[in-house]
Amino acid sequence: MLQRPLRMIMLGAPGAGKGTQTERLLKKIGPSLTAMSSGDLLRSNIAAKTPVGLEAQEIIKAGKLVPDKTMISLITAELEKNNWLNSKASWLLDGFPRTKSQAEALDSTLSTHDCAVNFVVDLVVPERVILERIENRWVHVPSGRVYNLTYNPPKVPGKDDITGEPLSKRADDDAETFKKRLDAFRETTEPLKEYYRSRDDVFWEVHGETSDEIYPQLEKEILRRFG
Numbered sequence: 001m002l003q004r005p006l007r008m009i010m011l012g013a014p015g016a017g018k019g020t021q022t023e024r025l026l027k028k029i030g031p032s033l034t035a036m037s038s039g040d041l042l043r044s045n046i047a048a049k050t051p052v053g054l055e056a057q058e059i060i061k062a063g064k065l066v067p068d069k070t071m072i073s074l075i076t077a078e079l080e081k082n083n084w085l086n087s088k089a090s091w092l093l094d095g096f097p098r099t100k101s102q103a104e105a106l107d108s109t110l111s112t113h114d115c116a117v118n119f120v121v122d123l124v125v126p127e128r129v130i131l132e133r134i135e136n137r138w139v140h141v142p143s144g145r146v147y148n149l150t151y152n153p154p155k156v157p158g159k160d161d162i163t164g165e166p167l168s169k170r171a172d173d174d175a176e177t178f179k180k181r182l183d184a185f186r187e188t189t190e191p192l193k194e195y196y197r198s199r200d201d202v203f204w205e206v207h208g209e210t211s212d213e214i215y216p217q218l219e220k221e222i223l224r225r226f227g
């Protein structure tokens with residue numbers, strides 16, 4: 001349903017609703033768009049006890065960032081594996097890049113394949129709103145689907161709507177770790193935003209207190225640019 005390929009990056013604080021917006025866009029746009037969340041990918045690696053998972057487990061639990069080198073090689077391998085490095089593919093990256101050096105590495109990979117990032121969305125949600133959400137979050141690890149006990153509860157308590165499999169809490173969703181994640185975000189976000197903000201034609205910021213308020217604006221902007 002898009003007229004030209006969308007190669008999109010979703011920026012935003014922990015809990016800002018990156019995963020929530022991604023799910024809605026995938027439903028709207030359909031199978032021509034694929035998405036990857038760096039956090040989901042890391043959690044799958046942790047569950048499978050891969051070398052990356054073993055390296056990342058304690059770092060994530062502590063609310064810190066996984067080293068750039070590890071993230072860049074993990075994501076580059078996924079881009080290749082998922083056939084995203086062709087100029088016809090439409091894709092969305094949630095949670096990567098998270099630092100300026102990750103953004104530079106991504107650009108350098110994409111530029112050799114003629115498929116530069118063409119839309120960067122910054123979801124801006126006030127911190128006081130975000131803090132309220134996190135303790136109520138439950139996730140389905142294999143798919144990355146997220147629930148909130150008040151905002152979008154699962155149809156059957158404790159079970160994923162699609163597969164019926166059990167939901168779990170994220171190891172980094174307690175209040176103390178969450179504050180550390182926000183600190184890491186604050187430290188890295190400005191240089192990253194500056195990096196993209198200089199490209200007027202791709203950077204777009206949206207503000208809101210709820211995902212219901214933000215989603216229609218996001219959908220409209222994507223259809224305006226790519227539909």
Ligand code: G5P
Pocket residue numbers: 012013014015016017018019020021037038039040042059060063064065066067071094095096097098099102133134136137138146147148150151152172181209210211212
């Ligand atoms: P992640 O997994 O990328 P974060 O911290 O960036 O984690 P997170 O927590 O996944 O981001 P989100 O995706 O922005 O947040 O938000 P979400 O899950 O959609 O929504 C949060 C909750 O609010 C959900 O329960 C949802 O249902 C609810 N909700 C949504 N909208 C509303 C609303 O309008 N109202 C209400 N009431 N509720 C709502 O990264 C995790 C860790 O992995 C490592 C880091 O250690 C990171 O901390 N990592 C990386 N490290 C280095 N480099 C990278 N590139 C890395 N990527 C991941």
Ligand code: MG
Pocket residue numbers: 018019037039
């Ligand atoms: Mg997420």
